[in-house]
Amino acid sequence: MSGAGENPVSIVQIDRINFIATWWVNITKVDGVSLDSMTIFYNSTNHQYFVTVVSGIKDILVVIDLMKQKIISRISNFDLPSYLCYDNKTDAFYGMQRSINKLGCRLVRLNPYNGTTNVLSDDFNNYEPSAEN
Incomplete structure (x- = not known):
């Protein structure tokens, strides 16, 4: 995994019946992301994940489009x-x-x-x- 970092962080969607990964999004490059500092919400209608992470003294809300595998919104707010x-x-x-x-x-x-x-x-x-x- 060149350039992905030593410990990449990803959101993975799992097929509940076959228990295999169907989609994934690497969110390693989002500032402040670590496994112990995030909360994840999922919008099943639009296939979007909402991730809250701590970055320094402020929180960041990141919206990720699962189908396109990209960040579509990022709100940094004290x-x-x-x-x-x-x-x-x-x-x-x-x-x-x-x-x-x-x-x-x-x-x-x-x-x-x-x-x-x-x-x-x-x-x-x-x-x-x-x-x-």
Whole structure:
């Protein structure tokens, strides 16, 4: 594997019946990609993967077209919402975004293709995005 790096990172689509790889995308060249720093969501309608990776102090959302095996969108944002969940029906991400200039957060919808966000809730004052119960 010349030029692919010592430990290439790929997304592989597996045929569930025959258990063989049907498609793959090498994402080694995406900044900050490592096996322990990514979350993957899949859009089965458009055959696209959405990968969130950590790069330094910011998160990056990468959209990969599986059929064309190429990156079609890359969003680098210091305010990428926390705890993103992807919804196939609306083709959007939902997550919690920290409030600006005060302690709090709000529910937002993120467009994975251009990085725009829509605020869906009032601020939850005195709360931070958290996975704790």
